Amino acid sequence: MAGTRTPADEAREAVVEAALGKLDLDAKTRLLAGQDMWSLPALPEIGLKSLVxxxxxxxxxxxxxxADDPSIALPSPTALAATWDPALARRAGTLLAQEARxxxxxxxLAPTVNLHRSPLGGRHFEAYSEDPYLTGEIGSGYVQGVQSGGVGTTVKHFVANDAETDRFTVNNLLSERALRELYLAPFEAIVANAHPWGIMTAYNSVNGTTMTEHHHLVNEIxxxxxxFDGVNVSDWTAARATVGAVEGxxxxxxxxxxxVYGEALATAVRAGEVEEAKVDEAVRNVLRLAARVGILEGAEPVVTEPPATVDGEALARxxxxxxxVLVRNQGALPLGEGRGEGGHxxxxxxxxxxxxxxxGGGSATVFPSRVVPPLDGLTAALPEGSLTYAVGADPNEELAVADRGFTLxxxxxxxxxTVIGTGSAPNGQIQWMGDDLPEGVTHATLHSVELTGTFTPRESGTHTLGIKGLGAFTLTVDGTVHFDDIQRGTKDDPFEAFFGAPVERAQVDLVAGETYEVALRHVIVVPEGAPLKxxxxxxxxxxxxxDPDELIAEAVEAARAADTAVVVVATTDRVESEGFDRKDLRLPGRQDELVHAVAAANPNTVVVVNAGSPVELPWREEVAAVLLSWFPGQEGGAALADVLTGAHEPGGRxxxxxxxxxxxxxTQVVPADGELPYTEGVFIGYRAWEKEGRTPSYAFGHGLGYTDWTYESIELGGGDAGAGAGSGTTVTVRVRNSGARAGREVVQVYLAPVEADAERPARWLAAFAGVEAxxxxxxxxVLALPRRAFEVWDESTGAWVFVKGSYEVAAGRSIVDRRVAATINV
Structure with a gap:
């Protein structure tokens, strides 16, 4: 299914086999174990460089x-999926290959193609969608783009890693049908369409077996x-048993x-617990990856001429x-011009x-060289003097890393x-993994690290300082010690020091513009036997x-004096992040109250929702427009100005x-007794909303632009739907731009059995395409209906079954806004 080998593939295979034949057992098992946090060891005897x-x-x-090593920061994966544009995802991947080189x-270590099983999943901003077909299409484009630049991907997290609570130990219980039709489907599509060079197995167990040892899902499927002929790499620290992992x-x-590999694997082979042929197969996969990316001597890499250079900032914008996604617009957008004496x-x-x-928070974090917030983007785009700013409400009820105003x-x-080394700390945060230490420093000699420098506040008043991390700390501000004690953890999570919440330790009265000395000393203790340092x-x-009431009152006055009020509401990294799930879908702080108050003062209120995944919008009918901006990447403010002013239309769905x-x-994401049953089966996302007869705030596929579209006709043709993708039935939908300006529409095709079947969803996404006019x-x-759209997984036979009968083929603007339809008999 992953494709036949080309002559170039065969030539690489010959080099791989020759290299494999030169390695002894110790070298082979060493190659299968990370030498540090991010790389595999080099083997000079076969001309193999270290794979990073x-x-x-x-x-x-x-x-x-x-932040000393900046990176382009693109919008979140939910944002990329909201474009409904696999070609754009491919361009994103091409840029990331350029960054990797x-x-x-x-x-x-991407893309993440787990599904939005529940909106409470804390890491959903890092995954694409609730729909397996859309996820597979976007993920395929992404992988194709990255690998077109000669850089490998690891599609993750295989499989059913759909929540964060107890993610290291949870046993997810789900039917084979749900696995096949939902959770495995994006991985299957990407293997077929994009031929990824790697996959990452998850922490969790599926039906009793941890994924790093899952013979059925990995070896058999x-x-x-x-x-699949790529490398299977564990999530970090996920591998638990030597024999179980290699057999799995x-x-x-x-x-x-x-x-669990390296010396432990070599010992297991010598003890007769593992056949060396199993080791050889794993080494073969690693060497194949090395050959593909060009670090195995004698093997021509897959990509010898990288794609043309991409402008990262322009593509991010x-x-x-x-x-x-413009989910509501009562004529407020794009912003009006020339209204009033001083303009709009x-x-x-x-x-x-x-x-x-x-x-979003967690391992998806990168450090861009610049960030354009909405204030800067709109200040640059609007006429001088036409924009005012008020805080209104601050969602950050917890401390953030010391960044603005700090020089550390x-x-x-x-x-x-004795000082043995120094390093920079441009954002007040130390995250050293493995041997990634300042020059001259080793774990054996390092006893303490002190963050030291100055802070120049931008506001006068009582500032709160605190500590993120575990262990012994001393916090000093302007010569006064405010904390000198041990900060302890709250849960058994090896990454808590990185992803845990900061703890308040000092409140200090400071004056804006004055410079103060600050220091945070930490005594280093690496637990004995820790899997990584x-x-x-x-x-x-x-x-x-x-005073929150005072801030809201100021915002109301600013809104009352303006033609349009634009309110930006947001989640925080304590709401959406790797490492924990959400307790609810409310916006943090008093942001909902702020929107209610501003909307009452100015009916022409636009709300921009800066969240990576769904939040409740209790005021949505009170405001003139609602625009979802996701986590928009480093150029988000500039892009927001483009859309609000009408220079470009919002393109998302x-x-x-x-x-x-x-x-x-x-909504169940918390395990009971270590187990999380997926009792809903194949009914997640819009499938579940329709089954339950519930009406969401905004339906799957919904999104408005700045023009109108009329769906004029739908025609079916092209042959037998059972013949397979590419040769099956085609759907031709005629759409007309019936508005006053050029635009882009996403034509969505949904398939529904004419005769209701309680075991199947009412309808599902079968095809989509973007069109400009x-x-x-x-x-x-013209869209093709793939054979898989008509199939279900039959657990009794363990096979895909093509379900004959009559289907409604409907095209429209969302799962609930279907404009034209025809019936097909298959």
Whole structure:
């Protein structure tokens, strides 16, 4: 299914086999274990260089977790999926390959193609959609783009890694049918369409077996049925047992140097517990990847001439505006011009308008060289004097890493207090993994790290400082010690120091513009037997907390004096992040109250929702427009100005259903006794909303532009739907731009059995395509219905079954806004 080998593939295979034949057992098993946090060891005896991996998916962080090594930050995966444009996803991937080569990275740990099973999933911003077909199409484009640049991908997290609670140990229980029709489907499509060079197996178990040891899902389905011939790498620290992992098809255990492979695997082979042929197969897969990316001597890489250079900032801006979903517009957008003596006055409101949240928390984090917040974007785009700004309400009820106004560096000392090295700390955060330490510093000699420098506040008042991390700390501000004690963890999570919440430790009265000395000293203790050595902590800070009522009152006055009020509301990294799920779908702080108040003062209120996944919008009928901006990447503010002013239309459509927590059909993400049953079966997302007869706030596929579209006709043709993708039935939909300006429409085709079947969804997405047209122009859109759209997984036979009968083929603007339909008998 993954495709036949070309002569170039065969030539690489010959080099791989020759190299494999030169390795002894110890070298082979060493190659399957990370030598550090991000890389595999070089084997000079066969001309193999060290293979380097890096986190994605919105950028390439590289091997250093620091703002000193900046990266392009694209919009979140939910934003990319909202474009409904696989070709744009491919362009994004091409840029990321360019970034990877710049940072000497060979494999990108992305894309994430787990599904939005429940809106409470805390890491959903890093996945694409609730729909497996849309996810597979966007993911295929992304993988094709990255690998067109000669850089490998690892499609993750295989499989059913759809929530964060107890993610290291949870046993997810789900039917074979749900696995096949939903959770495996994006992986299957990407293997077939994009031939990824890697896949990452998840922490969780599926039906009793941890994924790093899952022989059935990895060896029998992924490799056997689908023909996947790439590398299977563990999620970081996920591999638990030497024999179980190698028998289950795991090729690489990350990170190193302490893993279940390496010396432990060689010992198992010598003891007769593992056949060396199993090791050889894993090594063969690693060498094949090395050959493909060009680090195995004698093997020609797949890509010898990288694609043309991509302008990263321009592409980030384009993806952002193409992803924005306008879910409501009562004539407020685009912003009016020339109204009133001083032109059209805009009041911009919201803490996130000034300090934008452009990406989600966790391992998806990268450090862009610049960020354009909405305030800067609109200031540049609007006439001078036409824009005012008010905070209104701050969603950041917790401290954030010390960034704005801080100038810090890291000073490393040994046990005697002697300085043994220094490093920069441009955002008040230390995250050193493995041997990624400042020059001259080793884990053996390092005793303490001190973040030291100055802080110049932008506001006068009582500032709060705190600590993110675990262990012994001393916090000093302007010569006064405010904390000198041990900060302890709250849960058994090896990444808590990195992803946990900061703790308040000091409140200090400071004056704006004055410069103060600050220091945070941390005594380093790496637990004995830890699977990896990590040093992670941060100085945290929060500006003075003004009276919330006063802030809202100021915003109301600003809104009342403006022609249009633009309110930016947002989640925070304590709401949406890797490492935990959401408790509810409410916006943090008093942001809902702010919107209610502003809308009452100015009926021409536009709300921009800066969130990576669904939140409740209790005021949505009170405001004139609602624009979803996701986590829009580094150029988000510039893209927002493009869309609000009408220079470009918002191009996005919802890749997942937005509704209230109370109405959401699937909300169970917390395991009971270590198990999480997927009792809903194949009914997640819009499938579940329709089955339950519930009405969401905004339906899957919904999104408005700045022009109108008329669906004029639908015709079926092209042959037998059972003949397979590419040769099956085609759907031709004629659409006309019936508005006054050029625009882009996403034509969505949904398939529904004419005779209702309680075991199947009422309808499902079967095809989609984007189309552009000028005012009055009609365009024919031709879409193929793949065979899989008519199939279900039969658990009794263990096979896909083509379900004959009559189907409604409907085309329209969303799952609920279907404009034209025809019936097909198959």
């Amino acid at each position: 991996m890096s986190d994605g998916p919105i950028g390439v962080r590289g091997v250093h977790w620091t 710049r940072k000497q990275v060979h494999v990108l 992924l490799r056997g049925e689908w023909g 098809g795991l090729d690489v255990a990350m990170p190193g140097p302490r893993t 384009e993806i952002a505006r193409r992803s924005f 006055k805009v009041a911009l409101i919201g803490a996130a308008a000034r300090d934008a949240r452009v990406l 560096r890291a000073v490393c000392r040994d046990r005697a207090g 990590m040093i992670g902590f941060a100085l945290a800070h929060q500006d003075p907390r003004r 919802l890749p997942t259903t937005w509704g209230s927590h109370a109405a959401a059909p699937v 000028g005012p009055g122009e009609s365009v024919d859109v």
